[in-house]
Amino acid sequence: MNPGYQIIERLRDFHKLSAQEYRSLLENDDRDFCDRLSKEARKAADGVYGHEIFVRGLIEISNFCRNNCFYCGIRAANPSLERYRLSKDEILGCCRKGYTLGFRTFVLQGGEDPRQDDEWTENTVAAIHKEFPDCAITLSLAEKSPESYLRLKEAGAERYLLRHETFNSGHYSRLHPSGMSRERRLGCLESLKSLGYQTGAGFMVGSPYQTLDNVVEDLLYLQELRPEMIGIGPFIHHSSTPFADFPDGSVALTLKLISILRLMDPEALIPATTSLATLEPEGRRKGILAGANVVMPNLTPAARRGDYALYEGKAASGAEAAEGLEELKKELAAIGYRVAVSRGDCKRSKASN
Ligand code: 5AD
Numbered sequence: 001m002n003p004g005y006q007i008i009e010r011l012r013d014f015h016k017l018s019a020q021e022y023r024s025l026l027e028n029d030d031r032d033f034c035d036r037l038s039k040e041a042r043k044a045a046d047g048v049y050g051h052e053i054f055v056r057g058l059i060e061i062s063n064f065c066r067n068n069c070f071y072c073g074i075r076a077a078n079p080s081l082e083r084y085r086l087s088k089d090e091i092l093g094c095c096r097k098g099y100t101l102g103f104r105t106f107v108l109q110g111g112e113d114p115r116q117d118d119e120w121t122e123n124t125v126a127a128i129h130k131e132f133p134d135c136a137i138t139l140s141l142a143e144k145s146p147e148s149y150l151r152l153k154e155a156g157a158e159r160y161l162l163r164h165e166t167f168n169s170g171h172y173s174r175l176h177p178s179g180m181s182r183e184r185r186l187g188c189l190e191s192l193k194s195l196g197y198q199t200g201a202g203f204m205v206g207s208p209y210q211t212l213d214n215v216v217e218d219l220l221y222l223q224e225l226r227p228e229m230i231g232i233g234p235f236i237h238h239s240s241t242p243f244a245d246f247p248d249g250s251v252a253l254t255l256k257l258i259s260i261l262r263l264m265d266p267e268a269l270i271p272a273t274t275s276l277a278t279l280e281p282e283g284r285r286k287g288i289l290a291g292a293n294v295v296m297p298n299l300t301p302a303a304r305r306g307d308y309a310l311y312e313g314k315a316a317s318g319a320e321a322a323e324g325l326e327e328l329k330k331e332l333a334a335i336g337y338r339v340a341v342s343r344g345d346c347k348r349s350k351a352s353n
Contacts, residue, residue, distance in 0.1 A: 054295075
């Protein structure tokens with residue numbers, strides 16, 4: 001037997017590996033080996049979630065951002081972008097449309113927009129919670145104080161997505177300006193966890209200067225943190241950023257990492273991300289077959305979608321759009337999966353968390 005198979009089995013059975021073992025999984029590009037990894041991962045996801053795929057309606061509430069992350073198209077220093085922020089009523093309108101389509105989770109994502117302060121965000125979350133008590137509210141609004149996270153939780157938000165971007169501090173400082181800190185980022189994730197949020201972390205695959213060792217560090221970090229949600233997607237360049245000339249991340253490595261993460265945590269909620277679907281027309285389908293179990297179609301008002309440009313060519317139509325839910329259902333049905341009309345909670349029992 002290919003010795004790599006034993007490592008796959010160890011990850012499948014014990015959900016933990018050493019740095020060296022993760023490295024050997026990542027370095028093994030043998031086709032049969034990669035197929036085996038992917039099949040085991042899909043089996044693990046089926047074992048917990050069956051053939052159901054969870055959907056989340058993504059509402060991009062503001063593309064104003066005070067930060068200047070070197071990779072991101074909505075960085076403050078990008079002048080070639082029409083800035084917008086949605087009002088509470090516009091957001092509620094998106095939720096109404098989403099509810100009718102069958103969404104039971106709304107993800108409010110945005111840049112760090114000082115005008116959408118705690119009071120505004122709290123009121124908006126509370127209004128959604130009041131009108132849609134059977135829906136889960138997920139926030140993806142980056143770094144805030146523990147007090148702010150608490151306020152938003154009390155207003156009705158239950159989940160929070162905050163990718164750690166990279167665990168390695170040297171790498172972190174090559175991706176972000178000096179005012180941003182990896183310690184603060186990880187501290188935010190700790191606060192979110194301890195406040196009882198279902199928490200999401202993750203990183204970009206193939207971000208500039210990322211080494212294989214960095215990816216191994218990210219895996220070990222996630223193995224320790226055990227977040228309920230894990231979001232990874234390939235880095236995609238944006239021409240109005242300092243990283244305009246860097247190559248895009250690898251689709252094959254992203255798929256492999258989805259499989260590794262699935263075997264590391266069979267119960268995790270792992271999306272087939274928009275960036276994966278942007279780089280590869282079959283990205284969503286391949287992501288699911290590699291072990292992902294979540295898709296996040298875009299519910300942002302169509303006129304604004306083009307302005308929420310984290311990277312170039314971001315897909316926001318067809319099955320990536322909330323209106324394209326029928327298309328998504330067909331795409332998933334073709335590979336034997338169906339969309340669940342439910343909040344789509346993580347199946348990990350609180351006790352084992
Ligand atoms: N390519 C791919 N992903 C990106 N993100 C930001 N910019 C890019 C890019 N150029 C990701 C980051 C962030 C998430 C919302 O989008 O990981 O956390």
